[in-house]
Amino acid sequence: MTSITVYDGATTIGGNKIYVEEKGRGVFLDFGMNFAKYGEFFEEFLSERSPRGIHDLIHLNLIPKLNIYRKDLIPIDLDVSSFPSLNVEAVLLSHAHLDHCGNIGLLDARIPIIASPISIALLKAMLDSSPSKIRSEIAYYSEKILGEDPRILRSGKTDIGRKFVCIANYSEDLINFLSLSVKSTKKLEPGDVCELNEYSTPFEIRAFEVDHSIYGANAYILYGDTAIAYTGDFRLHGKNAEKSKEFVRNAKDASVLIIEGTRAEREDVNESEDIVFRNCLKVVEESKGLVIADFSPRNFERLETFLDIAKKVGRQLVITAKDAYMLHAIECADGVCRMKDMLIYNELRATRNKWEDIVMSKWGDNYVDPADISKEPEKYILCFSFYDMKHLLDIKPSSGAYIYSSSEAFTEEQVFDFQRLHRWLEHFNFRIYGFEVVVEGKKLKPRFVKGYHASGHASKSDLRWVIEAVDPDVVIPVHTENPEWFIENFENVVVLRDGENLEV
Numbered sequence: 001m002t003s004i005t006v007y008d009g010a011t012t013i014g015g016n017k018i019y020v021e022e023k024g025r026g027v028f029l030d031f032g033m034n035f036a037k038y039g040e041f042f043e044e045f046l047s048e049r050s051p052r053g054i055h056d057l058i059h060l061n062l063i064p065k066l067n068i069y070r071k072d073l074i075p076i077d078l079d080v081s082s083f084p085s086l087n088v089e090a091v092l093l094s095h096a097h098l099d100h101c102g103n104i105g106l107l108d109a110r111i112p113i114i115a116s117p118i119s120i121a122l123l124k125a126m127l128d129s130s131p132s133k134i135r136s137e138i139a140y141y142s143e144k145i146l147g148e149d150p151r152i153l154r155s156g157k158t159d160i161g162r163k164f165v166c167i168a169n170y171s172e173d174l175i176n177f178l179s180l181s182v183k184s185t186k187k188l189e190p191g192d193v194c195e196l197n198e199y200s201t202p203f204e205i206r207a208f209e210v211d212h213s214i215y216g217a218n219a220y221i222l223y224g225d226t227a228i229a230y231t232g233d234f235r236l237h238g239k240n241a242e243k244s245k246e247f248v249r250n251a252k253d254a255s256v257l258i259i260e261g262t263r264a265e266r267e268d269v270n271e272s273e274d275i276v277f278r279n280c281l282k283v284v285e286e287s288k289g290l291v292i293a294d295f296s297p298r299n300f301e302r303l304e305t306f307l308d309i310a311k312k313v314g315r316q317l318v319i320t321a322k323d324a325y326m327l328h329a330i331e332c333a334d335g336v337c338r339m340k341d342m343l344i345y346n347e348l349r350a351t352r353n354k355w356e357d358i359v360m361s362k363w364g365d366n367y368v369d370p371a372d373i374s375k376e377p378e379k380y381i382l383c384f385s386f387y388d389m390k391h392l393l394d395i396k397p398s399s400g401a402y403i404y405s406s407s408e409a410f411t412e413e414q415v416f417d418f419q420r421l422h423r424w425l426e427h428f429n430f431r432i433y434g435f436e437v438v439v440e441g442k443k444l445k446p447r448f449v450k451g452y453h454a455s456g457h458a459s460k461s462d463l464r465w466v467i468e469a470v471d472p473d474v475v476i477p478v479h480t481e482n483p484e485w486f487i488e489n490f491e492n493v494v495v496l497r498d499g500e501n502l503e504v
C-alpha cells in the first residue's frame with residue numbers, strides 16, 4: 001500500500017509539496033514556495049521575518065502544519081510538537097524554479113535533496129548571488145541561535161551545506177563549487193554529496209530529463225508496491241521535446257500519474273521555441289540600432305535561441321554578470337563552457353560582490369563597457385529586463401528594438417511594472433515587440449502579442465496525449481488553477497487538496 005498526500009500545489013500554479021509514503025518511510029516530490037498564497041499576504045516590502053524563523057509562515061498557513069522543519073527555525077513561542085511528524089527520507093527536486101524548491105530550506109537539515117547536478121549547481125549559484133534570507137537558504141543555511149529574547153533567532157557565523165544526492169554522476173568541479181564560500185564574512189562547511197545508486201531510499205527511483213524552461217529539469221518514477229510517475233514541469237514543444245517523450249514511454253507501467261496542468265485553463269496556441277526563433281530573428285534583422293531581448297533569468301534555452309540569432313546576424317550577445325555566474329555554475333555541473341561567444345555587461349557600480357570576482361577572474365576579457373555599446377549599438381543584443389533599464393542611462397541609446405520574450409503579466413504589481421517599462425522604452429525611443437500598452441478606462445495596460453515567447457509548460461493537447469499514452473489507473477493533477485478540466489476530460493481523476501490523501 002502506498003499513500004500519496006498533496007499538501008500544497010493542487011489548485012495553484014506552483015507550491016508543489018507531494019508526500020509519498022510506504023511502510024512508514026516517505027519522500028517529498030518537490031517542496032516549493034506557493035507564490036499565490038504568499039501573495040495574499042506579502043509583497044516586496046512586506047515579507048516573512050527571518051529572525052522569527054518559520055513562525056510567520058506557519059501562522060499564515062503558507063507552509064503545512066507538520067513537524068518536519070529545521071529545529072533552529074522554531075522560536076520559543078511556536079509549538080510544533082502537536083503537528084504530525086513524517087518520516088521524510090528525501091526531497092526529490094524536479095527543477096530549480098522557486099515554486100518547486102523555494103521552501104526546501106525550511107525542512108529538517110537531515111533531509112537530503114535528490115536532484116540533477118545542474119539543479120544542484122543552480123541552487124548554490126542562486127543563493128550565492130542573492131541576499132541571505134531564510135526563504136533562499138536551500139543549498140546551504142546558517143544555523144540560527146536563540147537570541148537573548150528567545151522569540152528572536154540570530155544567524156550563526158558558519159554556513160552549512162545541505163546533503164545532496166545526485167541522480168547522475170557528478171564531477172569534481174561541482175564538489176569544488178559547492179564548497180566555495182562567497183558570502184563575505186562567513187565560512188562554508190560543505191554538505192555530503194553522493195550518487196543516487198549509493199543511497200538507500202524508500203522507493204526505487206528513476207529520474208528522467210524533461211524539456212522545461214530551465215536546464216536540469218527532471219520527471220521521476222517511483223517503484224514500490226505500485227509505480228508512481230511525477231512529471232514535474234514539462235513541455236513537448238522545445239528543443240528537448242524528445243526527452244519528455246522518453247519519460248512518457250517509460251511511464252507506461254505507472255499506475256498513478258501526478259501531472260502538472262499549468263495551461264489547462266488556457267486556449268491552446270501554436271507556439272514553439274522554433275517559432276520564437278524565427279519571429280525574433282526577423283525583428284533583429286530589420287532593426288538598425290540596439291536590440292534588447294527580455295526573457296526570464298535562467299531560461300537558458302531562450303538564451304541559446306538569442307545566441308543563435310546573434311550569430312546569424314553578426315551581432316554579439318551581452319548578458320549580465322549574474323547570468324554569467326549561472327553559466328559558470330552549470331559548467332561546473334556538466335563541463336560545457338557556454339560563455340565563449342558571449343559578452344558580459346560592465347555595470348557601473350562602486351563595489352562588486354564576491355561571486356562576481358569569480359566571473360571576472362574567469363571571463364574578465366569578455367566584459368563590455370556601456371561606452372563601447374553606445375558607440376556601436378548595432379553590434380549588440382543586450383539581454384536585459386525591466387530591472388536593468390537603469391543601465392540605459394549609461395548607454396544612452398537614441399533608438400532601438402525591445403523584444404519581450406517572457407510570460408504575460410498576471411498581478412496588479414506586474415501591470416504597474418509594465419507601465420514603467422513602457423515609459424523607459426518610450427524615453428529611449430525603442431520599438432516594442434511582444435507587448436503593447438493600451439488605454440483601458442483611462443489606465444494603461446499591457447496587451448501581449450503572441451509569437452515572441454513559448455511557454456515552459458505542455459499545452460492542453462499535449463497533456464491529453466501524455467495521459468492517454470501513460471493510461472494510468474489514477475490521474476492526480478497538480479500545479480494548475482483548473483483541476484476541473486482534468487475531471488471533465490478524463491476518468492479516474494483524483495484532486496487532492498491541501499493535505500488530502502489517497503491510498504493505492
Ligand SMILES: [Zn+2]
Nearest residue numbers: 095097212233
Ligand atoms: Zn518550472
